[in-house]
Amino acid sequence: MQNFIRTLCSISFFVLALTGCTAMTPLGNPEAPYNPPRQPEVGDILHLPTGTYLTRDQLDILVTDNRIVYVGETHDNLSSHRWQLEVLRALSDEFPGEIALGMEMFTPEQQDALHRWTAGELNEKEFLKSAEWQKVWRMDFAYYRELMEFARDRNIPVLGLNAPKELVKAVGMTKPEDLPEEQRDKLPELDLDDPYQSAMVEAIYGGHESGSAMLDGFHRVQTLWDESMAENIVNYLTSPAGANKKLVVVAGGNHIRNGFGIPRRVFRRLPTSYLLVGTQELSIPENRQDRVMDVHVPRFPMPAYDVMIFTEYEDLPDKVKLGVMLEEKDGIVTVIKVIPGSTAEDAGIEDGDQITAIDGEPVKEMFDLVYAIQQKTVGDSARLKIVRAGETFDETAIFKPLPEGDPHK
Numbered sequence: 076m077q078n079f080i081r082t083l084c085s086i087s088f089f090v091l092a093l094t095g096c097t098a099m100t101p102l103g104n105p106e107a108p109y110n111p112p113r114q115p116e117v118g119d120i121l122h123l124p125t126g127t128y129l130t131r132d133q134l135d136i137l138v139t140d141n142r143i144v145y146v147g148e149t150h151d152n153l154s155s156h157r158w159q160l161e162v163l164r165a166l167s168d169e170f171p172g173e174i175a176l177g178m179e180m181f182t183p184e185q186q187d188a189l190h191r192w193t194a195g196e197l198n199e200k201e202f203l204k205s206a207e208w209q210k211v212w213r214m215d216f217a218y219y220r221e222l223m224e225f226a227r228d229r230n231i232p233v234l235g236l237n238a239p240k241e242l243v244k245a246v247g248m249t250k251p252e253d254l255p256e257e258q259r260d261k262l263p264e265l266d267l268d269d270p271y272q273s274a275m276v277e278a279i280y281g282g283h284e285s286g287s288a289m290l291d292g293f294h295r296v297q298t299l300w301d302e303s304m305a306e307n308i309v310n311y312l313t314s315p316a317g318a319n320k321k322l323v324v325v326a327g328g329n330h331i332r333n334g335f336g337i338p339r340r341v342f343r344r345l346p347t348s349y350l351l352v353g354t355q356e357l358s359i360p361e362n363r364q365d366r367v368m369d370v371h372v373p374r375f376p377m378p379a380y381d382v383m384i385f386t387e388y389e390d391l392p393d394k395v396k397l398g399v400m401l402e403e404k405d406g407i408v409t410v411i412k413v414i415p416g417s418t419a420e421d422a423g424i425e426d427g428d429q430i431t432a433i434d435g436e437p438v439k440e441m442f443d444l445v446y447a448i449q450q451k452t453v454g455d456s457a458r459l460k461i462v463r464a465g466e467t468f469d470e471t472a473i474f475k476p477l478p479e480g481d482p483h484k
Contacts, residue, residue, distance in 0.1 A: 104374075105374070105375070105376040105377060105378075106123075106374060106375060106376075106377065106378050106379060107123055107126070107378060108124065108125075108126070108378075109124075109125050109126030109127075110126055111126045111127070111128060112126075112128070115357065115383075115385045116357070116385065117357050117358060117385055117386060117387045118385065118386075119384070119385045120133075120134050120382060120383075120384050120385075121382070121383045121384075121385070122137075122381065122382055123378035123379065123380055123381065123382070123383055124378050124381065129382065134165075134382065135165040135169075137350055137381070137382065138162055138165045138166060138350060138352075139165060139166060139169045139170070139321075140348070140350075141321075141348045141349050141350040142312075142321050142322065142347045142348050142349065143308070143312075143321070143322050143323075143324060143338075143341065143347060143348070143349040143350070144162055144166065144321075144322070144323050144324070144349070144350045144352060145324045145326070145331045145337065145338055145349060145350070145351050145352065146158065146159045146162050146323065146324065146325050146326075146331070146352045146353075147326065147327065147328035147329075147330070147331035147332055147351070147352070147353040147354070147380065148325055148326065148327060148328060148354070149328065149354060149356065149388075150214060150218070150327060151214070151218065151390065152354070152356060152386065152388050152389060152390075153218060153389040153390065153391065154354065154356075154386035154387060154388070154389045155354040155386060156218050156219060156221070156222060157221070158352070158354055158384050158386070159222055159323070159325045160221055160222050160225055162323055162352060163176060163222065163225060163226070163231070163323050164225065166321055166323060167225075167229055167231060170321055171229070172230075173319060173320055173321060174231060174320060174321045174322065174323065175231060175232040175233070175234060175311065175317060175320045175321075175322050175323075176222075176226050176231050176232070176233045176234065176322075176323050176325070177233075177234040177236045177304070177307070177308055177311070177322055177323070177324040177325070178219075178233060178234065178235065178236060178324075178325050178326075179236055179237050179300075179304060179325065179326035179327060179330065180211075180212045180214075180219065180237070180325075181206065181211065181212070181233070181234075181235030181236065181237065182211060182235045182236075182237045182238065182239050182240075183235045183236075183239075183307060184235070184239055185206045185207070185211065185235045186234070186235050187205075188202060188205040188206035189206070189232075189233045189234070189235060190232075191205070192206075192223070192227055192233070193226055193227050193230055193231065193232060193233055194230075195227060199216070199220075200446055203216060203442075203446065204442055209442060209445070210240075211240065215391060215394075215449065216449075217391050217449070218391070222325070232316070232320075234307065234308075234311055235307075236303070236304040236307045236308060236324070236326075237300060237303060237304060238299050238300055238303035238304075239261075242258060242261055242262070242299070243296055243299060243300070245258050246262075246292075246295045246296055246299045247292040247293065247295065247296045248292060250295070251265060251295070262299070263299075263302040263303050263305070263306040264302060264306070265295075265298050265299065265302050266298065266302070266340065266343075267294070267295065267298050269298075269335055269339075271333060271335040271375055272294075272297065272298065272301070272335055272336065273294065274373045274375075275297075275329065275372065275373075276290065276293060276294045276297055277290070278371060278372050278373055279293075279329075280293060297329075300330065301330055301336045301337050301340055302340055304324075304326065304330065304337050305337050305340035305341040305343075305344060306340075306344070308322065308324065308337070308341050308345075309341055309344040309345045312345060312347070313345065324337065328353055328354075331351055331353065331380075332351075332353060332379045332380065333375045333377055333378075333379055334351055334377065335375075338351060350381050350382065351379075351380040351381045351382070352380060352381065352382045352384065353379060353380035353382070353383050353384070354383070354384045354385070354386050355383055355384075355385055355386070356385075356386055356387060356388045357385050357386070357387060358387035358388060359387075359388040392452050393452065393453055393476060393477070394477060395418070395448065395451050395452060395453055395455070395474035395475070395476075395477065396417070396418065396448065396474075396477060397417065397418055397419045397424075397444075397448055397472060397474075398413065398414040398416075398417020398418050398419040398420065399411075399412065399413055399414065399417070399419045399424065400412040400414075401430075401441050401444070403440055403441045406439045406440070407429055407431075408429065408430050408431075408438050408439075408440065408441055408443075408444060409427065409428070409429050409430075410424060410425070410426060410427065410428045410429075410430065411426065411427075412426055413425060413426055418472050418473065418474050418475055419472065421472070421473070421475070422459070422470045422471060422472040422473070423470050424459070424461065424470060424472075425463065427463070428461045428462070428463050429461065429462040429463070430444060430459055430460070430461060431460045431461070431462055431467075432458075432459070432460035433447045433448075433457050433458065433459055433460075434447060434457055434458050435458070448474075451474050452474070453474055453475060453476050454473070454474065455473075455474050456471055456472065456473045456474070457471070457472045457474070458470075458471055459471070459472055
């Protein structure tokens with residue numbers, strides 16, 4: 076009997092050993108393990124790990140069940156930003172006064188302006204000027220206006236998460252260990268060995284011929300962005316101000332997709348529940364196809380998001396421009412060149428003119444003029460006060476569509 080037991084044990088061990096050495100073929104697609112019952116349509120909400128379509132109410136339950144909700148965006152798609160607002164609204168409705176909004180678009184250096192915005196102390200123009208929006212993010216604020224107004228109206232704290240521009244530039248050009256001590260001290264803990272992020276960076280750079288040095292630099296920058304945002308998230312959530320808060324994080328999809336960007340780096344520092352929400356455009360107009368990046372992203376062994384929301388591409392209303400090149404010096408904004416065929420030429424503006432006001436508002440820096448024009452659409456007019464050769468007079472500019480081929484169109 077004893078010999079029989081030994082024999083059985085030997086056979087069992089032999090079978091287990093063989094099984095352990097046998098390569099197993101993975102089932103299905105790790106990024107979408109269950110096929111949904113039908114093809115997605117615009118407006119659908121899909122739970123990728125299970126292939127289940129969700130209702131809005133079910134999405135709200137998922138959102139409110141987690142401490143951190145990461146929402147990946149397509150920067151220039153209004154539909155994507157509208158879903159960010161819906162996620163923030165769901166949490167705010169369920170937990171009034173107990174949530175905060177973290178944004179890639181700002182850095183901690185802009186925190187004072189963000190506090191003053193949510194306190195209602197600044198109007199939009201004052202806020203953008205104080206936060207130096209045009210220098211830090213540069214995209215049209217109209218993409219984020221509804222989200223920021225909602226945060227202000229409900230007094231939701233908005234956090235600047237990203238790394239300072241100067242530090243990003245330094246890390247892009249120099250390895251961290253070779254930076255001056257003052258800059259090294261400002262760095263978060265950097266994990267530069269994530270294989271998935273490395274694969275993503277290589278894919279993005281696949282069509283570039285910049286060489287390995289540029290690739291290495293961008294890899295460091297991508298890591299700095301993710302680690303800085305992760306560190307700032309954790310610093311807030313572990314602070315007295317954020318200890319009992321839930322947080323919505325909005326950032327570009329590449330910082331959130333598959334979870335290895337910001338989410339994993341946050342979890343490494345602070346294990347807590349989180350949800351990944353992304354958007355995917357099913358419909359892109361023909362005249363916007365040139366905005367689609369030709370990037371062949373590798374397959375990863377996990378779903379891109381917990382929840383994917385399918386949208387159509389929605390752009391801002393057609394932009395307008397005055398059609399001038401400007402110079403700003405000592406509080407005077409001067410036209411140095413009028414573009415032929417532009418709105419400015421039609422209005423009679425000439426090289427050398429000083430623009431001192433628009434629609435009765437003083438122009439003391441280029442931002443004053445740029446901001447006012449950003450509020451215009453095709454067919455709108457603007458009253459410009461002009462100084463030419465010591466003489467002051469008014470001109471009326473009527474904005475027309477941008478010409479075909481204009482990069483802003």
